[in-house]
Amino acid sequence: xxxxxxxxxxxxxxxxETVTLSCTYDTSESDYxxxxxxxxxxxxxxxxxxxxxxxxxxATENRFSVNFQKAAKSFSLKISDSQLGDAAMYFCAxxxxxxxxxxxxxxxxxxxxxxx
Amino acid sequence: KAGVTQTPRYLIKTRGxxxxxxxxxxxxxxxxxxxxQTPGQGLQxxxxxxxxxxxxxxxxxxxFSGRQFSNSRSEMNVSTLELGxxxxxxxxxxxxxxxxxxxxxxxxxxxxxx
Numbered sequence: 207x208x209x210x211x212x213x214x215x216x217x218x219x220x221x222x223e224t225v226t227l228s229c230t231y232d233t234s235e236s237d238y239x240x241x242x243x244x245x246x247x248x249x250x251x252x253x254x255x256x257x258x259x260x261x262x263x264x265a266t267e268n269r270f271s272v273n274f275q276k277a278a279k280s281f282s283l284k285i286s287d288s289q290l291g292d293a294a295m296y297f298c299a300x301x302x303x304x305x306x307x308x309x310x311x312x313x314x315x316x317x318x319x320x321x322x
Numbered sequence: 323k324a325g326v327t328q329t330p331r332y333l334i335k336t337r338g339x340x341x342x343x344x345x346x347x348x349x350x351x352x353x354x355x356x357x358x359q360t361p362g363q364g365l366q367x368x369x370x371x372x373x374x375x376x377x378x379x380x381x382x383x384x385x386f387s388g389r390q391f392s393n394s395r396s397e398m399n400v401s402t403l404e405l406g407x408x409x410x411x412x413x414x415x416x417x418x419x420x421x422x423x424x425x426x427x428x429x430x431x432x433x434x435x436x
Binding site: 243248249250251252253256297301308309310311312313314315 | 353355357364365366367370372377378380410412414416418423424425426427428429430
């Protein structure tokens with residue numbers, strides 16, 4: 207079974223600064239998908255960024271980028287130019303490509319605070 | 323396009339009762355997945371329905387069940403409620419196939435068991 211670990215329960219960053227959230231995972235599969243989801247206090251889970259394991263190039267979405275290290279099974283999220291609206295819980299998630307199953311395995315989350 | 327909707331948003335029940343939660347996916351989506359979110363256990367996968375068939379199931383007792391209708395709307399039922407069932411229940415919809423199969427989450431139903 208796959209597991210996802212987020213070792214930072216809470217992180218804090220000043221507005222306009224850069225912060226990196228860590229995620230490691232364990233799997234025996236060679237191909238899979240990794241995601242970062244954001245859950246603001248309103249509770250609606252939003253996809254931030256995704257990465258296919260077979261792609262060596264790190265994914266980027268505007269101020270959000272990942273550092274995907276397949277051999278180390280590490281998948282960190284970098285948020286540049288942090289904004290107050292980035293304050294939320296961030297979840298790292300894994301999805302197997304087996305069949306067309308949609309099951310996501312989540313980490314325990316990192317609560318990000320953004321200060322002025 | 324309307325997003326994923328879940329009803330009710332909040333629910334209070336007592337131990338031993340049963341509850342039914344509803345999820346309406348994005349139009350055109352055929353897959354609905356359910357997750358339980360608690361402070362202690364985090365986000366845990368309950369089950370997934372695709373075209374009215376359960377395609378995947380998490381490690382939950384048989385008190386947790388679900389179904390999907392021909393219009394892709396899904397319901398989950400919890401019987402004989404326990405205090406530990408208090409949680410935020412999230413549903414997510416997707417096309418259920420294809421390369422990305424991106425999941426879109428609803429706002430959740432907050433269930434409190436007294």
